[in-house]
Amino acid sequence: xxxxxxxxxxxxxxxxxxxxxxxxxxxxxxxxxxxxxxxxxxxxxxxxxxxxxxxxxxxxxxxxxxxxxxxxxxxxxxxxxxxxxxxxxxxxxxxxxxxxxxxxxxxxxxxxxxxxxxxxxxxxxxxxxxxxxxxxxxxxxxxxxxxxxxxxxxxxxxxxxxxxxxxxxxxxxxxxxxxxxxxxxxxxxxxxxxxxxxxxxxxxxxxxxxxxxxxxxxxxxxxxxxxxxxxxxxxxxxxxxxxxxxxxxxxxxxxxxxxx
Ligand SMILES: [Mg+2]
Numbered sequence: 001x002x003x004x005x006x007x008x009x010x011x012x013x014x015x016x017x018x019x020x021x022x023x024x025x026x027x028x029x030x031x032x033x034x035x036x037x038x039x040x041x042x043x044x045x046x047x048x049x050x051x052x053x054x055x056x057x058x059x060x061x062x063x064x065x066x067x068x069x070x071x072x073x074x075x076x077x078x079x080x081x082x083x084x085x086x087x088x089x090x091x092x093x094x095x096x097x098x099x100x101x102x103x104x105x106x107x108x109x110x111x112x113x114x115x116x117x118x119x120x121x122x123x124x125x126x127x128x129x130x131x132x133x134x135x136x137x138x139x140x141x142x143x144x145x146x147x148x149x150x151x152x153x154x155x156x157x158x159x160x161x162x163x164x165x166x167x168x169x170x171x172x173x174x175x176x177x178x179x180x181x182x183x184x185x186x187x188x189x190x191x192x193x194x195x196x197x198x199x200x201x202x203x204x205x206x207x208x209x210x211x212x213x214x215x216x217x218x219x220x221x222x223x224x225x226x227x228x229x230x231x232x233x234x235x236x237x238x239x240x241x242x243x244x245x246x247x248x249x250x251x252x253x254x255x256x257x258x259x260x
Contacts (some may be wrong), residue, residue: 040245041225043256047204049141050194052185052224053152054158055210055232056250057134057168062127064233066095070124074115099186099213101178105189118157128165131234133251140170140255149198150175151207153184175196185214191221208250212241227253 004058006188038192056062068087076086097103110117150172152159159177163169178184181193195202203224209215210232218224228241231248241245 022123041206041227041253045204045224046206048147048149048198048200048206050149050151050205050207050218051172052207052209052211052214052229053154053162053168055151056229057130057138057150058129058162058166059129059131059234060210060232062124062129064235065127070120071109071113071115071117074120075113078113078115099184100243101182101184104155104178104184106157121158121161124160125165128162128250130166130168130250131231133249135167135171137250137253137255138168140258142171144257147173149173151185151194151196152176153178156178175241185209185211186217188217188221191218191223195221210245212222215241215244 003139051057054063072083072087072090075081075090076083079086081088081089090113094103097108102108106117108122109115138148148171150168152175153220154162154177156177159175163175176194176197181190181197183190183193185191191202202222205223206225206227207215207218208227208229209218210229212228215226215228226244228244228246229249230246231238231239238248
C-alpha cells in the first residue's frame with residue numbers, strides 16, 4: 001500500500017526560502033568559542049529547545065494509523081459505506097482543511113464526521129510510543145539545564161493521551177499547542193505568539209521538527225538553528241530534508257559533552 005503522508009502539508013516553501021537561515025550559513029569558522037558538532041549545530045549558541053511532538057519525539061505510526069485506517073473504517077461502519085468509498089470521502093475532507101488549525105482539531109473531526117474520536121484514539125493507543133533514544137536525549141539535555149518546550153499542532157485531547165501513555169512529560173519545561181495560540185505552526189503568527197508566550201530570543205533557539213514546511217516557517221521567523229527528523233514513523237523509510245540538517249532520529253544528534 002502506498003503510504004500517504006498527510007502530516008506534511010504541501011506548501012510552496014520556495015516562497016520563504018529567502019528569509020531562512022541555515023546553521024551552516026550562520027556559523028563563523030573563526031569563532032574560537034563555538035562548539036560545532038559534526039552535523040553543524042552550534043551548541044554554544046543554544047539556550048532553549050523547541051520540540052515538535054508527533055514524528056519528532058513520538059512515533060507518528062500512531063497518528064498515521066489513526067487517521068488513515070481507524071477513522072475511515074469507523075466512518076464506513078457509521079455510514080454503511082464500503083471501505084474504499086469511506087476512505088475517499090474522509091481523505092477529501094482532510095484535504096479541504098490541510099495545514100489549517102481545523103486539520104489538527106479533533107473536536108472539529110468529531111463534529112464533522114460524527115464519530116467518537118476520543119474513543120477511537122483509545123483503540124490504538126498502544127501504538128503511542130517515543131522514538132528510540134528520545135528519552136535519553138531529553139534526559140541528557142535536562143541534566144545540562146536546557147529548557148525543553150514542546151511546541152505541537154496536536155489537539156489537547158491527543159496531547160493529554162500522549163502525555164499519559166509516554167514518559168516524556170516530566171522532561172518538558174512547558175507544552176504549547178497551536179490551539180492555545182490560535183494558529184498552526186504553518187502560520188507566521190504562531191511564531192510571534194510563541195515568542196510572546198515563552199519570552200525567548202529566537203536566535204538562541206534550536207527547533208526540531210519532522211516537517212520541512214514548518215521548519216521553513218520557523219526559519220523565516222528567525223529561529224537560529226533548525227533540525228529535521230527524517231524518519232517520523234517507524235513504518236516508513238527515512239526521507240531527508242534538502243534544506244535543513246536532517247537526522248534519522250535524535251540518537252544521531254551528537255551532544256558535545258557526551259563522549260562516544
Ligand atoms: Mg511532527
